[in-house]
Amino acid sequence: MELSRREALLGTLFGAGWIGLRSLATGLPVSFLLNPRAAVAAAASAGPAQFLILSTSGAGDPMGCNAPGTYPDAYSATNKVAHPPAVPGDDTMDMAPTAMTVGGKTYQAAKPWSTLDTAALARTCFFHHTTLTNNHTNEGKVLKLMGAVKRQEMLVSLCAKSLAPTLGTIQKEPVAVGSETLQYEGRSLPRLTPTGLRAALANPAGPLTNLQALRDADLDRLNALLKASGTTAEKQFLDRMAQSQVEARNISQSLLDNLTGIANDGQDSQIVTAATLIAMKVSPVVAIRLDFGGDNHTDAALVNEAKKTITAVKSINYLFTKLDELGLRDRVTFAAMNVFGRTLSFKGTLTESAGRDHLANHHCTLLIGKGVKAGVIGGLEANGNDFKAMALNSATGQGVPKDQASSADIAFGDTLGAVGKTLGAALGVPAQALEDNVTQGKVVTAALA
Numbered sequence: 001m002e003l004s005r006r007e008a009l010l011g012t013l014f015g016a017g018w019i020g021l022r023s024l025a026t027g028l029p030v031s032f033l034l035n036p037r038a039a040v041a042a043a044a045s046a047g048p049a050q051f052l053i054l055s056t057s058g059a060g061d062p063m064g065c066n067a068p069g070t071y072p073d074a075y076s077a078t079n080k081v082a083h084p085p086a087v088p089g090d091d092t093m094d095m096a097p098t099a100m101t102v103g104g105k106t107y108q109a110a111k112p113w114s115t116l117d118t119a120a121l122a123r124t125c126f127f128h129h130t131t132l133t134n135n136h137t138n139e140g141k142v143l144k145l146m147g148a149v150k151r152q153e154m155l156v157s158l159c160a161k162s163l164a165p166t167l168g169t170i171q172k173e174p175v176a177v178g179s180e181t182l183q184y185e186g187r188s189l190p191r192l193t194p195t196g197l198r199a200a201l202a203n204p205a206g207p208l209t210n211l212q213a214l215r216d217a218d219l220d221r222l223n224a225l226l227k228a229s230g231t232t233a234e235k236q237f238l239d240r241m242a243q244s245q246v247e248a249r250n251i252s253q254s255l256l257d258n259l260t261g262i263a264n265d266g267q268d269s270q271i272v273t274a275a276t277l278i279a280m281k282v283s284p285v286v287a288i289r290l291d292f293g294g295d296n297h298t299d300a301a302l303v304n305e306a307k308k309t310i311t312a313v314k315s316i317n318y319l320f321t322k323l324d325e326l327g328l329r330d331r332v333t334f335a336a337m338n339v340f341g342r343t344l345s346f347k348g349t350l351t352e353s354a355g356r357d358h359l360a361n362h363h364c365t366l367l368i369g370k371g372v373k374a375g376v377i378g379g380l381e382a383n384g385n386d387f388k389a390m391a392l393n394s395a396t397g398q399g400v401p402k403d404q405a406s407s408a409d410i411a412f413g414d415t416l417g418a419v420g421k422t423l424g425a426a427l428g429v430p431a432q433a434l435e436d437n438v439t440q441g442k443v444v445t446a447a448l449a
Contacts, residue, residue: 064364
């Protein structure tokens, strides 16, 4: 039974005849292994594209409650943003307001955000917007941009099928390795566990131990084929893309080392799995879940929020360490977008918040990648006893207060569509595909590199 489950998993992830693993071993696109002539022609016209690792959660974590843009200079005495208290000297609790530079401008943020990997921070955008819901069960709807993606499709589905041909992935469908469920063209996708992938690949009889043999067999076949009937362009493509035995051995060992280190299905194990699947070109999109504090209604003094935020930022840094090890930093965009934000005003006293409730009016999506321009998009404004995200100017990325809303080209209600379109553009999804399939919002060009 275990063997059949493992074989089914390998067949699902790596295609018939292990075509994906053969691509990994040879360095050649799957399309070239299947049809050399058509693949060379397609490669010449391929545009830039990025893989996506998406962190998402239906818990409505307080992910953006302490990010740049949530520390305004002044609010009235009865309308202030609550943040966990600073605990200097305690690395597990220190959320002290800290000056940090994002895109050449200085902002206040909780200390953990200032510890982001330096190279990653130079490509980081904090995007303030609404998700238009405060219901946990609407996570799937938020990933569909609350109906703004045509045919009730998830944004990750639209992006994946647009990017797969250029990235040369084995499948178009996204892969979920966290606790959340994704859909592709309306069809729910199974979830993969990190320990399940380790069991399938990191064993003495696993296919990663046999990459060199796979490489040699395919290159022998292709060399014979092209020697007999190949064009000069096809032979040059093979010479340019083919990996040596040493490269195949190094790739195999690197992936095995990462997989054998997986001990559980926690967030760092999900990161290893996501990076491994992208290194193997399994899918354009892999979803994980980073925990920033969860559904923290009764989080006295925001203690759990502080601990989880510190750990989650460390996990983001760990992700970029893994991407560096696999030579993928410039090929992968990371985004974090959850179902809704949390209340920002104090719950309880004005000196110590007793937790946070659901908030539809504000969320902060995190974008990090080569196609992203560092900065803070939008911001907060007072709204009753709490706060909301502002309408936007797409060219400058600045928030537009509600008393000046007529000067915004992205209305408050369209900011969710805007963050979706902007993420798609940063990934390399063609502009026409975004315009044709996402009915609300505009690309915020200020957030693009």
